[in-house]
Amino acid sequence: MAGPVRMVLDGPYDLSLSLRAAGSFVPGTAAPAEVFRAAVALGAIAGMVEVRQPSLRPPVLEVSGSPPEALPRLQVAASRMLFAGLDLRPFYRLVEGHPVLGAVAGRLFGLKPMRPASLFEMLVIAVVEQQISLMAAYRIRKRLVKRFGEPVDDLVAFPQPDTLAEAPPEEIRACGLSGRKTEYVQGLAQTVVSGALDLGALEDLPDDAVRAAITRMRGFGPWSAEYLLVRGMARVDVVPAGDLGVRTVTGRYLAPGGVRLSPEDVRRALVPFAPYRGLAAFYLLADARLGAGN
DNA sequence: TACCAGGTAAAAA
């Protein structure tokens, strides 16, 4: 293992809190971790990266990883996964004084989302999570990773597009995906392998162009495109307003009576938080999860 | 047991 490399972030960050929040979205939550660890695909092989936070103020991160020669790339990957480039200060200024979001941001000071190492993984997760509970989706994802992923130490990197493209459909179904979702995942994998969809190039496109590129594929509707934008691409103003979890939590926190909102009402309720509407929704979801005793 | 859970495409009306 090489490193650590030291980074100082712009604006507040609390890795421990962010790990706890990420864990709260996953069933069977393990004991709260202080160290972020992930397997990262590096072309033909996979590497492993670890991140620690020795100092909260100023927010310092220490990144280590293996193999040693991949440390620079692993550092880039870790920065990406932890939203290291996102400065929370303008968001906090925006919600300061808001009766609900101000209080939530105060409780969750330093919280940032986490995202998968690749947009491909985010898109597969989106398909897996369609319609079924996060609990069920998590189990299915774990089976996919175990069956098709690349082991590194005690971790497993998410399967590569070519692996899923070439896999026998029945083996993907055996992980718990429906026949239809198996077609979606393999269609995505083939589209990426063939070069018809350049995931790297998406990063340079505006939101609407990304939406169009994603929804062109069978199995990827508006929700999946918005999920990719906000969760995978850090477009913090994007909100999947049709998302059941978002509709429920925005209702609970922002609507009189606390009832689940319609997608239109979700958009209305989040208007004051532009250009951070997606981040605001994430804070509400995290607050609900963490407060619920998870 | 039935129903719901961070949707989508395809069939039926």
Add this chain to the structure above:
DNA sequence: TTTTTACATGGT
């Protein structure tokens, strides 16, 4: 064109 329906798993 608009409205149903099928899909798979896991918790309650």
